[in-house]
Amino acid sequence: MDLKISQRMAAMQPSAIREIFKNMSDPSIIPFAGGNPSQDAFPVKELENIARIIFENNPTAALQYSVTEGYPQLREAAKQFADRREPGLVKEGDGCVITSGAQQAIQLAAQCLVDEGDTVLCENPTFIGALNAFRTCRAKLVGIDMEEDGISIDGLEAAIRDEPRAKLLYLIPNFQNPTGVTMSLEKRQEVYRVCKKAGIVILEDNPYGDLRFAGTHIPAIKTMDTEGIVCYCGTFSKIISPGLRVGYAIGPQQLLDKMVVAKQCSDVHTTILSQIICCQFLQSCNIGSHLSVLKKLYRGKCGLMLQAMRQQMDRAVFTAPEGGFFVWCVLPDRVGLMDFVRAAGEAKVAVVPGTTFLPDTAAPCSAVRLNFSAPSNQQITDGIERLGKVLDRFLR
């Protein structure tokens, strides 16, 4: 029988990136398309040791059902961890929910705040996983153009004027996915002021915040929140392991209480073994020294990619991120985006077309996102060399 799919899902397509993933098992393809941490970044020995101790000491706690909010000690540890990096982030009365990756935090927040036909404002371009979560809520997506120091404040104000049903502003202020751009302190303050005035909730996603390898720390918008309108999402995916699927949301208890109800209906609770592993890692390992190692690793990879791009893709325009996993590369005008992506694929370099990250996928875009965290140094060098040659062919 031909099944009738619900309206909210009928038009939804698989994420282009996740689909690309399926073909990434071919080791001859250079993986600039994904967003994986480096395989050298996992604290394997520590995690192995922690897992062993969990099974030795209290296996039942790691195997039995648990509470939806999350492992209590991890909720405390996550709050402390976030508040240490972002002093003032955790406000009195804030809740903390452990989620199955930050993706689930985004999805739950949208599910609890956005009705069909409401508008979600976001950076343009932005993280495809968030866009798709908003789409399943049947939200109207309105992208706000990015500038070198974050979204256009004029654009934000215009969008709020034009969209009376704007409910939520989704932002990745640090080393944004996909652009690598970091929002300035002034813009963060302006964004908060504008949203406070308009009564718009800010969903602040900070997956890469622990991985600043250049420049100076800029406080999270959440630290500025005096009104309880900011929900902050963090994750252990980029600094411990994405496979464990552990993220968290910190924000107004009223919202988090509803997110917990929604989470009960979704997966009851996040894998408790994963939660205890992350908790023990935060509590018993030297997280500062681990992050130093990661920052050095990614600083090196990013530097290598940018250096190669300056030499071999100098006719493209690209960002120089201060952290995170991605470089955004705008191709010269006369290069067709999809032709370039296809040609790159033929040269065995996987890149994601920038259109993937647009709230309006039919809008024009001539950029690709390049990931530097997953490929090896050799792959970075080889991959940019190949992309340079592909680009040259188009510009000949």
Add this chain to the structure above:
Amino acid sequence: MDLKISQRMAAMQPSAIREIFKNMSDPSIIPFAGGNPSQDAFPVKELENIARIIFENNPTAALQYSVTEGYPQLREAAKQFADRREPGLVKEGDGCVITSGAQQAIQLAAQCLVDEGDTVLCENPTFIGALNAFRTCRAKLVGIDMEEDGISIDGLEAAIRDEPRAKLLYLIPNFQNPTGVTMSLEKRQEVYRVCKKAGIVILEDNPYGDLRFAGTHIPAIKTMDTEGIVCYCGTFSKIISPGLRVGYAIGPQQLLDKMVVAKQCSDVHTTILSQIICCQFLQSCNIGSHLSVLKKLYRGKCGLMLQAMRQQMDRAVFTAPEGGFFVWCVLPDRVGLMDFVRAAGEAKVAVVPGTTFLPDTAAPCSAVRLNFSAPSNQQITDGIERLGKVLDRFLR
């Protein structure tokens, strides 16, 4: 700021059971309210060993991002495992998706099939987690009365006549939660015939199917499906570990493709460490002998509870399940349900009022659900003795 919660979530309340859970850390309370496997049921040594080998041999695979559909070897192993117990369950062209517990399979299926205002038919009473998942889709819930051998077929036919927007029928044919009732073969065939004729998708949830400790196997409705209208949900929560959060859906590829898209937006993928642990357990351990141990354990606990109830609660009417985790106990007419539940709580016995499991929570109900899997034998004996005394007080 007072946040405006979305319509789909505004009226949703936390599951009464999950809330009761929070108070279960008090060891003096006898836990008849939950649905946990026995803490003696976890194959701890095997899981410890498997986890150690994973970290030794291929930690990166267990820590890195993975594909949304699930770990390929587990998808195969889950299909084989389900098809071995239910010959003919996996049809040509069926897909299999690994989910974060069967709860997520239910939620994703509903999300992909049910539009706001559509009707979901279900057993009355039924599993609260499924009801709440349907509620977040803003479905209209219509319960069909339970008889000793499963739902009333007359009731099902009447509901289909009355509900032109009926899209989905949710069923737990084996040792149903909360009633412990098993649907007869004849009724399964009738249900399938009626739904096929009406074009209604059947969501067949079989969390306890591996735990039949009495009576004879009755084939799943999925095995009868010639039209691709049955989506089958299974889980490793009751036979390996619920804390790992690994379940699966097997069904028509068209539906499962959409469920994968919805899952991408929800949690990207299920914890891969959990998936590999379950996969290795299925592949390398003697699952048959493990299940024999579990069945013996739960047969003993169930028998103990029923024996005690016959002696001390003989004025209540209760089911004698052939498997699963629950006994459904209907109180005599003149006992007020909530008064009884409160008095039980004062006697330090946690039970769930039957109203929790009703599609229409305002409907009359005079039953409680009693869980026999989690409490120790001593707790079962003591708990029923206390409940018997509480009941006697009401009937004095």
